[in-house]
Amino acid sequence: MQSFTQLTATAVPLRSENVDTDQIIPARFLTAVTKEGMGEGCFAAWRYLQDGSLDEDHVLNRPHHQGAEILLAGRNFGSGSSREHAVWALTDYGFRAVISPGFADIFHNNSLKNGLLPVTLPHHVVDMLHDLVEEQPDIAITVDLEAQVVSLPDGQVFSFHIDPYRKLCLLDGLDDLGYLLSKTDAIAAFEAVHELA
């Protein structure tokens, strides 16, 4: 897994609530048997018009938001389908962190397993960040995982919570599989006495 320590980058303000994983990557892009190239389907129904051309008006397509590595989202981001393809699409598109007032559980889990940092901040802070980025699209936002803070060039700092184990995994780029495999003896002992139900 790609590690995450600190990121200073521009952001895209996607001010919509309940953005489900069908929006992040529509089902027609799920027919692959590998993870590669999912960025092409990222927000496809929003980025492209029905004739397949780019929708120049969509915030994701605006020139000053190209190369942004932070996605500013609304409430309940990543709801719906468990498709991890949504996270693969966001990372392949170039995002490294998503800032939202709240994430759906499965999306949150999937992000942590792919080095995409989900940052939960209070509603009013996220609203303020949206306003700020809409006014100053080139503003650089810093997300510091070690210190658990989001900071702005003017010195404003907002701290966020993250589970200490998940933080460690992200900082060191460790995935759960290695950890679980290290518990093989305990798993075997459990299986020896465990009855279904």
Added chain:
Amino acid sequence: MTGNDKPRTLFEKVWDAHVVTQDDGAPAVLYIDTHLIHEVTSPQAFATLRERGLPVRRPDRTFATMDHAIPTRNVDIALWPSDAATQVRTLRENCQDFGVTLFDIDGPVQGIVHVVGPEMGITQPGTTIVCGDSHTSTHGAFGALAFGIGTSEVGHVLATQCLLQDRPKTFAITVDGELGTGVTAKDVILAVIAKNGAAGGRGHVFEYRGSAVERMSMANRMTICNMSIEGGARAGMIAPDDTTFDYLRGRPYAPQGEAWERAMARWRTLRTDEGARFDRELTLDANALQPMVTYGTNPGQGVAVTGRVPIVDDLEDPAERRSLLSALDYMGLRQGQPMAGQPVDIVFIGSCTNSRVEDLREAAAVVRGKRVADDVWAIVVPGSKAVKAQAEAEGLDRIFAEAGFEWRGAGCSMCLAMNDDKAGAGKYVASTSNRNFQGRQGPGARSLLMSPIMAAAAAVNGRVVDVREML
């Protein structure tokens, strides 16, 4: 079950019985009894096992079928779109190489994974069940702790039969009273989500209880638990009882003989203890519920069929207002518009929410002797080959066909439009599925979620109607 004196909820009993170990400061290592697999979210997980040279730890506890990408018309795989065919072939190869039982499209069992698991008796009370699909919550209807996972976690379970999990909180949803004629389990869960919000269950496991739930069939309980994820919860559970045991008895993977008796004795302990505390609670009066329809683009945006689309100015929260405006813009509906009378172009009866034979029977009773309205395209997609066979034995297929419905093979079909069943842009779909997200049923398609009998009524009328007027 244990010497633990503290009263515990159903969820806590199942969770506690599956914690293998837990290091300080780390999530629990949770043992998974049953792992269900389908063609779309498993290929990359098997690839991880191949890369690392790992076997599947418990192929005997892993079951696969094909449902999402497959066409539901009766066509040869050689004629399928190449990417769907590749996913199916990849799943076959993976199951063969790793020794996993596959209910193949060529066999008699295949269907939607959440329909097949229960009907095979694989879904059992008190077990932990996962699948790379958010509607795994369906299996909670049997008192299992069942939840959807991502593909990385599919790999973890394949390799270790375990997941690293934080313990969710508990949330009691009590539905007491009696549902009126024409009011179904689908209406109960749509009402729960409308009341509690699409994110209202986040971080929690629902337990559905109360007299209305206790009276429900397993099919109805599955409909309710299925949409727990639509209310933001990872899982939903219902305590097993005689209805559960009667359903499971004699099914292929259910315990037999003496093992059945032992299992029943264990399963009877799977009830929330008197005095156990839930972190949150919500109560609904079954008598007050009405048939529901969604008007928006998340499943929480629903009202009674007798109701109207909300007015933006009536909402206080700016985010809610934004959400409603964007939903109505996509849906082409007006604020304050009555739901009844809204024209529909397409009717889809199917999906892991409402494709069981009970759902089809109820819908068939509404359409019997009637015709699908002119210009409405209506399809019925049974949840599994067994459902299809049972429905055909009862003549339901003929009732639907004579009314003008297409009668299909088993699969997810138009619930998610990653196969060839897609609704066109701008079309209104009266759908028994679970998600009204933008584009869910096809790019630009507009979904109106409702119960099977409401969808059947919409089909013959060409518009949303209160099915109670037809009963």
